[in-house]
Amino acid sequence: GESVGLHLPTLSVQEGDNSIINCAYSNSASDYFIWYKQESGKGPQFIIDIRSNMDKRQGQRVTVLLNKTVKHLSLQIAATQPGDSAVYFCAERRSNNNDMRFGAGTRLTVKP
Amino acid sequence: EAQVTQNPRYLITVTGKKLTVTCSQNMNHEYMSWYRQDPGLGLRQIYYSMNVEVTDKGDVPEGYKVSRKEKRNFPLILESPSPNQTSLYFCASSLFVSGELFFGEGSRLTVL
Numbered sequence: 001g002e003s004v005g006l007h008l009p010t011l012s013v014q015e016g017d018n019s020i021i022n023c024a025y026s027n028s029a030s031d032y033f034i035w036y037k038q039e040s041g042k043g044p045q046f047i048i049d050i051r052s053n054m055d056k057r058q059g060q061r062v063t064v065l066l067n068k069t070v071k072h073l074s075l076q077i078a079a080t081q082p083g084d085s086a087v088y089f090c091a092e093r094r095s096n097n098n099d100m101r102f103g104a105g106t107r108l109t110v111k112p
Numbered sequence: 113e114a115q116v117t118q119n120p121r122y123l124i125t126v127t128g129k130k131l132t133v134t135c136s137q138n139m140n141h142e143y144m145s146w147y148r149q150d151p152g153l154g155l156r157q158i159y160y161s162m163n164v165e166v167t168d169k170g171d172v173p174e175g176y177k178v179s180r181k182e183k184r185n186f187p188l189i190l191e192s193p194s195p196n197q198t199s200l201y202f203c204a205s206s207l208f209v210s211g212e213l214f215f216g217e218g219s220r221l222t223v224l
Contacts, residue, residue, distance in 0.1 A: 032210055043116075043202050043215030044155070089154060093210060099145070099170050100213065102155040 012109045019077040021106045023090035026071060030092040035064060035075045038087045038105070047075070047088075077108075085110045114139045118203050118216035125193055126224050133188045133219050135203030143206045144186040145170070145213070146178065148199040155202065161186055162209060193223040 013019045031052040036044035050057045050064045057064050063076040073090050087105040116137045125131055137144065145160035157170030161180040175197055177189040190197060200220050204213040
């Protein structure tokens, strides 16, 4: 069936290292993807988005990569900081639909 | 301050007692949506609205109702709550359906 999923439910990294969070999607009709960060007790916050006509987009310390061939999305966080500890969700929007589908989330823990 | 406001933030109720969770946004956004978040399942969409008087079912609409009489408000109604509706609920809005979603702080509902 259609799904947005994550390869790993948890990720632990050392402060200062780079983090890579992965996401797989199964619907080739998806044309828009977003990464969200959810800190404990808060609602998800937008980090970065990418449209299907791109394969890479960079923000401040974050990069999203999109590989449409294998339907894979990744979020790279450079020089991970303790404040990056959170649950990260990928979400997709299918071009023939209006709703966003979210993955189950990956919990990132940054060790000092 | 641009925000999405949900109320109540916490609620404990009993089976069958009708309740409404309000959601209001002050950003003049057209698109609004309700999600529930359950452990291991991520965010699942309940209902969404493209504009005033336009609402559609998401992935898990059973047991819920919504209305969009005004652009800024999108209440979630549980006519006869049941224990399987115990969850963390998020309201979100965006300028357009394909835009960045702004989330509220969440409403934790427990149905006994």
